[in-house]
Amino acid sequence: xxxxxxLQGIAAxxxxxxxxxxxxxxxxxxxxxxxxxxxxxxxxELRYLDEGYPGQDCSVRxxxxxxxxxxxxxxxxxxxxxxxxxxxxxxxxxxxxxxxxYGFRAILAPSYADIFFNNSFKNGLLPIVLEENIVDDxxxxxxxxxxxxxxxxxDAQLIxxxxxxxxxxxxxxxxxxxxxxxxDDIGLTLQDADAIREFEGGWKQQCPWLFGAIx
Amino acid sequence: MxxxxxxxxxxxxxxxxxxxxxxxxxxxxxxxxxxxxxPQAFEGLRLAxxxxxxxxxxxxxxxxxxxxxxxxxxxxxxxxxxxxxRIQVKTLDENCDEFGIVEHGINDPGQGxxxxxxxxxxxxxxxxTVVCGDSHTSTHGALGALAHGxxxxxxEHVLATQCLIQRKMKNMLVRVDGTLGAGVTPKDVVLxxxxxxxxxxxxxxxxxxxxxxxxxMSMEGRLTVCNMSIEAGARAGMVAVDDTTIEYVxxxxxxxxxxxWGKAVAYWNTLHSDADAEFDIVVELxxxxxxxxxxxxxxxxxxxxxxxxxxxxxxxxxPVKSNGISRALEYMGLEAGQDISSxxxxxxxIGSCTNSRLEDLREAAAVAKGRKVADSVKQVLIVPxxxxxxxxxxxxxxxxxxxxxxMEWREPGCSMCLAMNADKLGNGEHCASTSNRNxxxxxxxxxxxxxxxPAMAAAAAIAGHFTDVRQMMEA
Numbered sequence: 157x158x159x160x161x162x163l164q165g166i167a168a169x170x171x172x173x174x175x176x177x178x179x180x181x182x183x184x185x186x187x188x189x190x191x192x193x194x195x196x197x198x199x200x201e202l203r204y205l206d207e208g209y210p211g212q213d214c215s216v217r218x219x220x221x222x223x224x225x226x227x228x229x230x231x232x233x234x235x236x237x238x239x240x241x242x243x244x245x246x247x248x249x250x251x252x253x254x255x256x257x258y259g260f261r262a263i264l265a266p267s268y269a270d271i272f273f274n275n276s277f278k279n280g281l282l283p284i285v286l287e288e289n290i291v292d293d294x295x296x297x298x299x300x301x302x303x304x305x306x307x308x309x310x311d312a313q314l315i316x317x318x319x320x321x322x323x324x325x326x327x328x329x330x331x332x333x334x335x336x337x338x339x340d341d342i343g344l345t346l347q348d349a350d351a352i353r354e355f356e357g358g359w360k361q362q363c364p365w366l367f368g369a370i371x
Numbered sequence: 372m373x374x375x376x377x378x379x380x381x382x383x384x385x386x387x388x389x390x391x392x393x394x395x396x397x398x399x400x401x402x403x404x405x406x407x408x409x410p411q412a413f414e415g416l417r418l419a420x421x422x423x424x425x426x427x428x429x430x431x432x433x434x435x436x437x438x439x440x441x442x443x444x445x446x447x448x449x450x451x452x453x454x455x456x457r458i459q460v461k462t463l464d465e466n467c468d469e470f471g472i473v474e475h476g477i478n479d480p481g482q483g484x485x486x487x488x489x490x491x492x493x494x495x496x497x498x499x500t501v502v503c504g505d506s507h508t509s510t511h512g513a514l515g516a517l518a519h520g521x522x523x524x525x526x527e528h529v530l531a532t533q534c535l536i537q538r539k540m541k542n543m544l545v546r547v548d549g550t551l552g553a554g555v556t557p558k559d560v561v562l563x564x565x566x567x568x569x570x571x572x573x574x575x576x577x578x579x580x581x582x583x584x585x586x587x588m589s590m591e592g593r594l595t596v597c598n599m600s601i602e603a604g605a606r607a608g609m610v611a612v613d614d615t616t617i618e619y620v621x622x623x624x625x626x627x628x629x630x631x632w633g634k635a636v637a638y639w640n641t642l643h644s645d646a647d648a649e650f651d652i653v654v655e656l657x658x659x660x661x662x663x664x665x666x667x668x669x670x671x672x673x674x675x676x677x678x679x680x681x682x683x684x685x686x687x688x689x690p691v692k693s694n695g696i697s698r699a700l701e702y703m704g705l706e707a708g709q710d711i712s713s714x715x716x717x718x719x720x721i722g723s724c725t726n727s728r729l730e731d732l733r734e735a736a737a738v739a740k741g742r743k744v745a746d747s748v749k750q751v752l753i754v755p756x757x758x759x760x761x762x763x764x765x766x767x768x769x770x771x772x773x774x775x776x777x778m779e780w781r782e783p784g785c786s787m788c789l790a791m792n793a794d795k796l797g798n799g800e801h802c803a804s805t806s807n808r809n810x811x812x813x814x815x816x817x818x819x820x821x822x823x824x825p826a827m828a829a830a831a832a833i834a835g836h837f838t839d840v841r842q843m844m845e846a
Contacts, residue, residue: 172691172694172695172698173691173692173695174570174571174670174695176670176808176810178789178808178810178811178812178813179810179811179812182812183789183790183791183813184791186407186435186791187407187436187453187455187456187458187459187791188455189410189411189414189458189459189462190411191411191523201811201812201816207798207816207817210455211455239691240571240691241570241571241574241604244570244571244604245506245601245808245810246505246506246789246808247408247504247505247506247520247521247522248407248408248522249408249411249504249522249523249524252522267571267574269571269574269604270574270575270604270606271506271520271521271522271601271606274521274522274525275522275523275524275525278522278524278525279524328392328393328394328538329392329393330390330392330393330394330536341524341528341536342419342421342527342528342531342532345396345528345531345532345534345536346531346532348387348388348396348534349532351387351388351396352387352396352398352424352532352533352534355387355388355398356398356425356533359385359398362638363498363635363638364631364634365496365626365627365631365634365635366400366496366499367427368427369427369494369625369627370427370428370429370430370473370494370625371427371473
């Protein structure tokens with residue numbers, strides 16, 4: 157996983173509540189057996205006017221000019237501003253894969269769905285929870301200023317804005333540690349392999365029917 | 372000290388290690404695998420040169436992509452016409468072969484939707500921790516298990532370590548007392564709950580469904596309710612173990628046998644919240660008041676009783692919500708104030724991990740029996756949840772009831788719930804669907820989904836529009 161330390165980038169608005177993972181990446185693109193290449197189909201049904209399918213040349217598709225990400229001022233955005241309960245619905249990790257593949261590295265929203273929130277950290281994508289009025293204010297600043305940029309310093313847990321006070325944010329210390337160092341969870345968990353084996357031995361004594369039934 | 376909730380007990384029993392930072396390692400007893408969210412996990416294992424920690428903890432079956440017409444199913448995997456779907460199903464076969472994982476392949480008698488197959492085979496049991504790369508894994512909580520959906524990185528993590536890194540969730544109790552009226556089903560109960568608490572209402576929580584309505588409910592009904600916990604934002608939903616649970620599990624293929632059975636039952640009988648357990652959040656509904664439900668919008672919380680009218684955005688004071696209602700009405704092609712029963716239906720889908728079990732099919736067949744699908748309805752798909760459900764339904768003659776009414780009887784799979792295979796809605800078409808999500812485009816580009824029970828879906832198929840199934844039952 158790529159490290160996340162300090163991110164400076166353009167913020168782009170996704171101004172609706174309850175954005176679901178079907179909207180982030182529609183199901184026809186889930187047939188891929190890879191983790192990459194989903195960026196061109198991020199928000200496919202909102203970005204393009206026609207129906208998308210895997211393997212298509214997206215550069216020739218009709219564009220929905222009204223959709224924020226299609227506006228030149230948000231070109232190259234790496235920070236997504238969003239509303240409450242972002243990423244609800246399906247557990248598909250293709251949603252954070254698509255966001256990262258497109259170029260996003262952080263999301264700012266009042267709340268997230270649990271599975272999406274979890275999946276994001278595992279892919280170097282930082283979902284930050286902010287008070288609703290702060291998010292509102294960032295939406296206003298983003299819309300009022302062309303090329304509005306924010307700087308997110310994960311170590312200091314601060315969002316630096318050009319037009320106001322720094323915004324502090326909370327992050328789970330374990331997830332912060334993994335992001336700052338680009339660490340893979342599996343390697344860390346396997347450092348506890350002895351504890352897992354010990355637990356497993358006791359559990360097998362207690363509930364033997366849970367072992368070996370499927371073979 | 373207060374007693375423990377069911378969730379507390381399941382958590383404590385599986386706690387391998389509590390870390391100082393608040394996260395914990397939780398031992399996982401069962402992982403279900405399907406073709407869509409597993410290929411990248413297996414690839415991850417290969418790249419890191421890792422082996423599964425415990426092969427016998429896993430069970431695989433293809434469901435999301437499989438075609439449901441008998442013609443396309445005949446030739447097995449090679450017969451799948453869509454190349455990308457075929458590759459994905461083949462990849463699951465190859466990965467299971469390579470790593471030694473038991474798989475019920477595309478036409479195996481054990482194949483079906485993972486969340487139908489697990490309980491049906493006794494592969495998911497009371498007291499287990501269950502995961503799957505699918506958000507509807509919450510289904511298995513109906514057995515008194517701690518079950519939830521995970522992402523692909525976590526699928527790989529569980530394969531490699533048999534553990535999940537978790538932070539303990541909050542305890543939420545949804546209590547529904549009273550007695551359900553005739554024609555009101557478990558699906559209506561869960562839709563009414565989601566309508567009340569909203570799609571984010573259970574975020575960060577494990578929900579326990581308690582109260583008279585759930586004590587009276589069959590196991591299949593409880594599976595339907597727990598299935599949609601995620602639509603209320605909760606990763607996990609569960610129901611306490613009782614005689615209904617134990618009767619259901621007894622004799623199933625992978626259920627404990629002999630001496631183990633007695634030991635297991637003794638343990639399972641402890642799997643309920645203590646009388647003095649404290650919940651962080653309690654929500655109460657009166658089951659007697661619940662009517663058949665129909666979703667009108669593009670989020671499962673946008674749901675109302677069948678005798679209601681479509682809401683008006685002008686009546687909502689919160690601008691983000693009002694905006695959401697306006698957008699939903701536009702996408703759904705509905706007018707504010709329109710009667711729900713006036714919404715016409717173009718297609719009907721009865722199936723999905725929510726509502727494709729035998730009782731669901733019986734409920735739909737009771738309405739369809741001796742009636743015909745309305746001329747204005749283009750297609751009614753009946754997709755059993757598993758090969759076993761299909762065989763039992765056919766033995767009871769349900770397939771004949773459906774085909775006599777002008778409905779199509781299909782092969783098991785996820786089908787039009789998410790339209791990864793050929794079963795999908797056309798642009799602008801309204802669908803009465805027994806599935807779980809009415810998101811934009813979910814059942815096909817521009818498709819308009821209305822979530823209902825199997826009985827209400829069958830009634831809509833006959834009437835050509837939404838209608839109160841209770842009136843058809845009186846007729």
